Amino acid sequence: MTSPPTDLVHRLRRHRQEHVLTGWDQMSRAARAHLVDQLAGVDLAELDHLYTRRDEPHTALPPRDRIAPLPVEPPTETAVAIGEEALRNGEVAALVVAGGQGSRLGFDKPKGLFPIGPVSGSTLFRIHAEKVLALSRRYGRAVPFLVMTSHATHADTVEYFEGEHHFGLSPEQVQFFQQGTMPALDLATGKLLLEKPGELFLSPNGHGGTLTALTDTGLLPELKAAGVKHVFYFQVDNPLVKVCDPAFVGRHIETQADVSSKVVFKDDPAEKVGVLAEIDGRCGIIEYSDMPPEMNEERTADGTLAFRAGNPAVHCFSVEFLERVTTGADRLAYHIARKKVEHHDLATGETVTPEAVNALKFELFVFDALPLADRWLAVQTTREDEFAPLKNAAGNDSIDSCRRLMTDRARRWLTAAGATVADGVAVEIAPTFALDAAELADKLPPGLVVDEPMYFNV
Numbered sequence: 001m002t003s004p005p006t007d008l009v010h011r012l013r014r015h016r017q018e019h020v021l022t023g024w025d026q027m028s029r030a031a032r033a034h035l036v037d038q039l040a041g042v043d044l045a046e047l048d049h050l051y052t053r054r055d056e057p058h059t060a061l062p063p064r065d066r067i068a069p070l071p072v073e074p075p076t077e078t079a080v081a082i083g084e085e086a087l088r089n090g091e092v093a094a095l096v097v098a099g100g101q102g103s104r105l106g107f108d109k110p111k112g113l114f115p116i117g118p119v120s121g122s123t124l125f126r127i128h129a130e131k132v133l134a135l136s137r138r139y140g141r142a143v144p145f146l147v148m149t150s151h152a153t154h155a156d157t158v159e160y161f162e163g164e165h166h167f168g169l170s171p172e173q174v175q176f177f178q179q180g181t182m183p184a185l186d187l188a189t190g191k192l193l194l195e196k197p198g199e200l201f202l203s204p205n206g207h208g209g210t211l212t213a214l215t216d217t218g219l220l221p222e223l224k225a226a227g228v229k230h231v232f233y234f235q236v237d238n239p240l241v242k243v244c245d246p247a248f249v250g251r252h253i254e255t256q257a258d259v260s261s262k263v264v265f266k267d268d269p270a271e272k273v274g275v276l277a278e279i280d281g282r283c284g285i286i287e288y289s290d291m292p293p294e295m296n297e298e299r300t301a302d303g304t305l306a307f308r309a310g311n312p313a314v315h316c317f318s319v320e321f322l323e324r325v326t327t328g329a330d331r332l333a334y335h336i337a338r339k340k341v342e343h344h345d346l347a348t349g350e351t352v353t354p355e356a357v358n359a360l361k362f363e364l365f366v367f368d369a370l371p372l373a374d375r376w377l378a379v380q381t382t383r384e385d386e387f388a389p390l391k392n393a394a395g396n397d398s399i400d401s402c403r404r405l406m407t408d409r410a411r412r413w414l415t416a417a418g419a420t421v422a423d424g425v426a427v428e429i430a431p432t433f434a435l436d437a438a439e440l441a442d443k444l445p446p447g448l449v450v451d452e453p454m455y456f457n458v
C-alpha cells in the first residue's frame with residue numbers, strides 16, 4: 001500500500017480527522033495496514049454525533065412522580081428445582097466480563113489474574129472457573145463458561161487459562177470472546193487521539209460492549225443452537241458471586257423474565273452505588289452521580305431508604321432478550337466520560353501526560369439494557385453473601401475488604417456446619433470443595449476445630 005486508500009482519505013476529510021495519517025510516508029507496510037485496519041472499525045459519523053452531544057446528559061431523569069422504588073423479592077428457594085433442571089439440560093451459560101483495565105487496582109495484569117484467595121492465593125479466574133467446574137459436576141452437564149476479554153486483557157487471559165489447563169474445565173467449555181474498542185477524542189477539538197504515530201488510542205467499549213460482542217462475534221447464535229436459553233452475567237472482580245445460582249435462575253425462568261437482577265440493599269445514602277428503580281413503568285438504573293439528593297435521602301414509613309435497590313452487577317438474561325437488544329433498533333447508546341488520556345502529540349512529536357481532563361472516552365453500560373426488558377425480576381441478596389468487589393488497592397472495596405468478606409463468609413459456613421474457628425484465623429473454601437453452606441456441612445467431620453489458616457480443598 002503506497003498511499004492511503006482514497007475512500008478512507010475522503011472519509012477522514014469529511015470528518016476532519018485526516019491528521020491520523022500524519023507520517024504515512026515513513027510508516028512500514030505493516031504499520032500502514034494496521035492503521036487502515038484500526039480506522040475501518042471506527043464509526044466517524046457516530047463519533048461526530050457523540051462529540052456534539054458531549055455536554056448533554058446521557059438520559060435526563062424524569063420528574064419524581066414518574067419514578068418508583070422497584071419491588072424486590074426476598075431470596076427464595078422455591079424455584080431451585082427449576083434452576084437445577086435448566087442446568088442439567090445445558091440451558092444456562094455463565095458469562096464473566098473481564099475486559100476492564102482495572103486502573104484503580106493498579107495491578108499490571110488483567111484483574112482476573114489477581115491472587116485474591118485469603119489463604120490459597122487463588123486468582124479470581126481460578127475461583128470463578130472452579131465454580132463452573134463444581135456446577136458442571138453437580139448437574140452432570142458442562143456449563144458453558146464465556147469469558148469476555150478486551151484487546152487490553154485478551155492475550156494474557158487466554159495464555160493464563162491455557163497454562164492452568166483451564167482449571168480442569170474442558171477447553172471446549174471455555175469460550176473467550178473480545179469486546180469492541182472505542183477511540184478517545186480530544187476534548188477541545190474533537191480530534192482522534194493517538195497512542196503513537198499511526199496508532200489510534202483505543203479503549204474497551206465498556207461492560208455494555210458484552211451484549212454487542214455476543215452477537216458480533218457470532219457467539220450468541222452458537223449458544224442458542226447448542227440449547228442455551230439463559231446467560232448468567234457477572235463481573236470478574238467479585239469472588240463471592242454465586243455463579244448460576246439455581247434459586248435465582250429458577251425464579252428467572254419461572255417468572256419468564258427477560259432479565260433478572262440481584263440487588264444489595266443500600267442503607268447509607270452515602271454509599272456510591274447505582275440503584276434499580278421503576279422509571280416510567282420500566283426497570284432502570286439511577287446512577288449514583290445522577291441521583292437527586294432529596295431522592296437519595298428519601299425514606300419510607302419504616303425508616304429504610306426508599307431507593308435502596310443497589311446494583312451488584314449480577315444478572316440473568318434470556319437469550320431471546322439478548323438477541324433483541326443486540327440486533328434490532330434497541331442497541332445501547334454510549335456514555336461520554338471526561339478523562340485524562342496520555343497520548344502522542346503530533347505537533348511536538350512527544351507524549352503528553354495531561355494534568356487535567358483532556359479527552360472524551362465512550363462506554364456502553366450493561367444496565368442500559370434493563371429498560372428494554374418487558375418483564376424483569378429483582379431478587380435481594382447481601383454483600384456478606386454475594387458481593388465483595390475488588391476495585392482499589394486500599395480503602396473501600398479493596399484487596400483487604402474483599403479478602404475479609406471471603407474469610408467471613410467461609411467462617412459463617414464453617415460455624416453453621418458445626419466447626420469451631422479461632423478468632424482472626426483466615427479460612428477459605430475452594431468452590432470445588434463446597435459451592436454452598438449445605439454442601440460444606442455434608443463434607444465436614446464433626447467437631448472440627450480450626451486454629452490455623454486453612455484452605456478447604458479437594
Ligand code: UTP
Nearest residue numbers: 097098099100101102103104204206207235236
Ligand atoms: P469497572 O467499571 O469496575 O472497571 O468494571 P475496571 O476495569 O474493573 O476497573 P477501573 O474502573 O479501571 O479501576 C466492572 C466489570 O466490568 C468489566 C471489568 O472487567 C469488571 O469485571 N469491564 C469493564 C469490561 O469487561 N469491559 C469494560 O470495557 C469495562
